[in-house]
Amino acid sequence: MKKLPVKCPSCTNSLKVSQLSCEACETIISGSFDLPVLVNLPREDQQFILDFMLSGGSLKKMATQLNKSYPTVRNMLDEIIEKLNQIKR
Amino acid sequence: MNYKLLYNPFERFQERFLISVGIIALIIGALLAFYFQARFDGVLDLHFVSQVDLWQTFADQAVNVVCLLVCLGAVAFYMNKRTRIIDVLAVCLFARIPYYLLSFFNVNGLMVKVSEEILKDPMGITTGNIAIPHLLLLLVFSGLSLLAIIWQLVLLYNGTKVASNAKGTKYSILFVIAIIVAEIFSKLLINY
Numbered sequence: 001m002k003k004l005p006v007k008c009p010s011c012t013n014s015l016k017v018s019q020l021s022c023e024a025c026e027t028i029i030s031g032s033f034d035l036p037v038l039v040n041l042p043r044e045d046q047q048f049i050l051d052f053m054l055s056g057g058s059l060k061k062m063a064t065q066l067n068k069s070y071p072t073v074r075n076m077l078d079e080i081i082e083k084l085n086q087i088k089r
Numbered sequence: 090m091n092y093k094l095l096y097n098p099f100e101r102f103q104e105r106f107l108i109s110v111g112i113i114a115l116i117i118g119a120l121l122a123f124y125f126q127a128r129f130d131g132v133l134d135l136h137f138v139s140q141v142d143l144w145q146t147f148a149d150q151a152v153n154v155v156c157l158l159v160c161l162g163a164v165a166f167y168m169n170k171r172t173r174i175i176d177v178l179a180v181c182l183f184a185r186i187p188y189y190l191l192s193f194f195n196v197n198g199l200m201v202k203v204s205e206e207i208l209k210d211p212m213g214i215t216t217g218n219i220a221i222p223h224l225l226l227l228l229v230f231s232g233l234s235l236l237a238i239i240w241q242l243v244l245l246y247n248g249t250k251v252a253s254n255a256k257g258t259k260y261s262i263l264f265v266i267a268i269i270v271a272e273i274f275s276k277l278l279i280n281y
Contacts, residue, residue, distance in 0.1 A: 063103065067101070068101060069100055069101060069102055069103055069104070070104065071172075071173070071251050071252050071253075072099075072100045072101075074171070079254075
């Protein structure tokens, strides 16, 4: 799966979605759409959030799944929250 | 082998495992201290004595763990209000394991005898009037003690860091202060 670029390689500003297309009927929609906040996170953080949701928001289950201790997993979550807050700012 | 487990097992193992191993090690450590007449009379202290009671060796270990728990717990809570006390307890129990093995140096009262010999002629070290085996034993004991203290401190530092998600210079400074305070309190309580 290709990595979705979120920063402009030229000026490093955040990118916007300017075109969406339907693969079935080839309809193309143009405009200026914001990327969701979560897309701005590194892929491993996005995977962590997905796994966290799928485990019912249980850090204990996540710790078992990732073979890490509870505080380590909680720290990982805290760091993602911190990154999200920075992106939102 | 994953060497990180030697200096930071707290990222990998759950608190229940760490506490269980820490308690078993504490009991073995206290029994070894009783058998080899060692007093862990401070968070960073070990002295060999001519006689010690079993309750004293257990009391020493308990005071040391409680002092570390209170001081490092305070730092951890200051750095992060969401810190769980059980994680800090796991760190305080587990981190002392390297220290317990030093009791073996006093097998058959060896260290006490060497100390008494040296105290008969305290200037012997500077004048060279000291038995070579005694000097070697002191050197090995000093080296291994230093290693055990550093290992214990590294485990305490990394463990509290994981438990509280603390970072930066502020944490390092508070950690040093907490260890000094724990050492003073444990020393005062044990000698009271």
